[in-house]
Amino acid sequence: xxxxxxxxxxxxxxxxxxxxxxxxxxxxxxxxxxxxxxxxxxxxxxxxxxxxxxxxxxxxxxxxxxxxxxxxxxxxxxxxxxxxxxxxxxxxxxxxxxxxxxxxxxxxxxxxxxxxxxxxxxxxxxxxxxxxxxxxxxxxxxxxxxxxxxxxxxxxxxxxxxxxxxxxxxxxxxxxxxxxxxxxxxxxxxxxxxxxxxxxxxxxxxxxxxxxxxxxxxxxxxxxxxxxxx
Amino acid sequence: xxxxxxxxxxxxxxxxxxxxxxxxxxxxxxxxxxxxxxxxxxxxxxxxxxxxxxxxxxxxxxxxxxxxxxxxxxxxxxxxxxxxxxxxxxxxxxxxxxxxxxxxxxxxxxxxxxxxxxxxxxxxxxxxxxxxxxxxxxxxxxxxxxxxxxxxxxxxxxxxxxxxxxxxxxxxxxxxxxxxxxxxxxxxxxxxxxxxxxxxxxxxxxxxxxxxxxxxxxxxxxxxxxxxxx
DNA sequence: ACCTGAACACCGTTCAAGT
DNA sequence: ACCTGAACACCGTTCAAGT
Numbered sequence: 400x401x402x403x404x405x406x407x408x409x410x411x412x413x414x415x416x417x418x419x420x421x422x423x424x425x426x427x428x429x430x431x432x433x434x435x436x437x438x439x440x441x442x443x444x445x446x447x448x449x450x451x452x453x454x455x456x457x458x459x460x461x462x463x464x465x466x467x468x469x470x471x472x473x474x475x476x477x478x479x480x481x482x483x484x485x486x487x488x489x490x491x492x493x494x495x496x497x498x499x500x501x502x503x504x505x506x507x508x509x510x511x512x513x514x515x516x517x518x519x520x521x522x523x524x525x526x527x528x529x530x531x532x533x534x535x536x537x538x539x540x541x542x543x544x545x546x547x548x549x550x551x552x553x554x555x556x557x558x559x560x561x562x563x564x565x566x567x568x569x570x571x572x573x574x575x576x577x578x579x580x581x582x583x584x585x586x587x588x589x590x591x592x593x594x595x596x597x598x599x600x601x602x603x604x605x606x607x608x609x610x611x612x613x614x615x616x617x618x619x620x621x622x623x624x625x626x627x628x629x
Numbered sequence: 630x631x632x633x634x635x636x637x638x639x640x641x642x643x644x645x646x647x648x649x650x651x652x653x654x655x656x657x658x659x660x661x662x663x664x665x666x667x668x669x670x671x672x673x674x675x676x677x678x679x680x681x682x683x684x685x686x687x688x689x690x691x692x693x694x695x696x697x698x699x700x701x702x703x704x705x706x707x708x709x710x711x712x713x714x715x716x717x718x719x720x721x722x723x724x725x726x727x728x729x730x731x732x733x734x735x736x737x738x739x740x741x742x743x744x745x746x747x748x749x750x751x752x753x754x755x756x757x758x759x760x761x762x763x764x765x766x767x768x769x770x771x772x773x774x775x776x777x778x779x780x781x782x783x784x785x786x787x788x789x790x791x792x793x794x795x796x797x798x799x800x801x802x803x804x805x806x807x808x809x810x811x812x813x814x815x816x817x818x819x820x821x822x823x824x825x826x827x828x829x830x831x832x833x834x835x836x837x838x839x840x841x842x843x844x845x846x847x848x849x850x851x852x853x854x855x856x857x858x859x
Numbered sequence: 860a861c862c863t864g865a866a867c868a869c870c871g872t873t874c875a876a877g878t
Numbered sequence: 879a880c881c882t883g884a885a886c887a888c889c890g891t892t893c894a895a896g897t
Contacts (some may be wrong), residue, residue: 442872453871453882561790672890682891692890
């Protein structure tokens with residue numbers, strides 16, 4: 400789906416390939432990356448997908464690295480808003496964390512690519528500002544508020560990275576089942592049973608976020624509860 | 630440093646290269662990976678390092694993938710013990726988290742490689758058992774204890790992955806300094822100042838661990854405080 | 860049993876040449 | 879302005895041939 404393109408060839412149509420566009424290249428590349436990851440994006444494969452010579456791509460985007468740069472820039476610019484929901488600051492912070500996780504999960508390869516290109520701060524700025532407002536609403540200021548912002552950001556990004564790694568390698572070899580017989584569980588069969596089951600990363604995430612936020616707000620002044628400002 | 634090798638060539642020494650050993654190959658490969666990451670481990674480069682033909686390596690290790698397999702297996706087997714320290718379960722759990730982080734940081738490329746090979750569970754088993762004992766000491770059992778184990782593990786692994794990404798891309802382009810002028814900070818100059826400074830990942834980590842553990846143990850029964858069993 | 864070079868199918872990238 | 883094929887220097891891997 401190249402969308403619209405400017406037709407610059409003068410032969411009045413016919414079977415000739417319509418002129419190649421930079422946007423067309425980016426669309427095709429984005430599609431490949433989204434489906435199979437950055438490693439699957441080869442210049443030759445991309446050319447084949449587009450039906451052009453490899454070297455034409457170089458004319459439009461320079462080289463593979465700047466192609467990836469442009470891709471990341473475009474994706475970051477297209478990320479949606481982050482809107483906190485919930486009745487207490489704690490819930491609203493947790494909702495920001497969940498929204499952030501969803502954004503990152505929708506672009507599974509984005510985080511690593513963004514980091515590699517030093518765009519992290521720009522990418523997270525909206526979420527950070529939402530978190531700042533909620534930290535203020537919870538009565539935290541200065542360094543304490545910054546702590547909340549960064550702890551939540553690291554937790555979310557870290558979780559997404561871990562989840563991505565887990566999904567790429569679904570078959571665990573010794574298998575948690577064999578490892579967590581009753582013997583290793585310090586005499587707690589219920590725990591052994593839970594740990595022998597495959598992890599539900601979503602549950603771990605929500606539980607972690609809840610615990611982290613609770614811990615971060617624990618010693619906060621009791622003023623300014625309820626829905627935040629703005 | 631090939632260490633000891635069995636001399637199987639019959640020419641009685643001289644300038645001929647001593648027989649190539651599987652261990653020698655693994656040592657050299659481990660060195661390359663530790664210094665420059667798995668991507669820098671090329672069969673040709675490794676052969677050059679060892680002073681042999683590329684194809685000799687194939688005789689000893691099969692192919693690149695099984696070479697990496699063997700490498701990971703060896704590294705995982707060589708990981709040290711995890712010994713909790715501290716006077717309360719909360720502190721002891723935090724100490725396990727810190728020890729785990731240190732182990733992973735000492736082998737910067739290990740996590741991803743281990744995950745890709747499905748060895749995660751085997752690798753984390755010792756830390757998990759330590760965490761189980763401490764969760765029990767804190768009065769948590771069953772699913773609640775499992776929650777602690779998994780939340781801590783995800784937090785640590787996630788943090789290490791984030792840190793690794795950050796270290797690979799030190800130069801952030803818009804720069805946190807420009808982004809966090811007083812305007813964006815919701816009228817909190819102290820916070821703006823903190824966020825404009827480069828992050829200290831170690832501080833974020835210790836703060837996050839402390840908050841997470843506090844949140845996880847919050848509603849725990851007040852029995853069984855003080856140093857754990859074992 | 861162990862090592863070798865030649866060869867194959869892949870990469871990204873450059874360059875001179877076409878229209 | 880835009881596209882092309884040929885060529886270069888890299889990959890991992892296989893194979894027949896050496897000792």
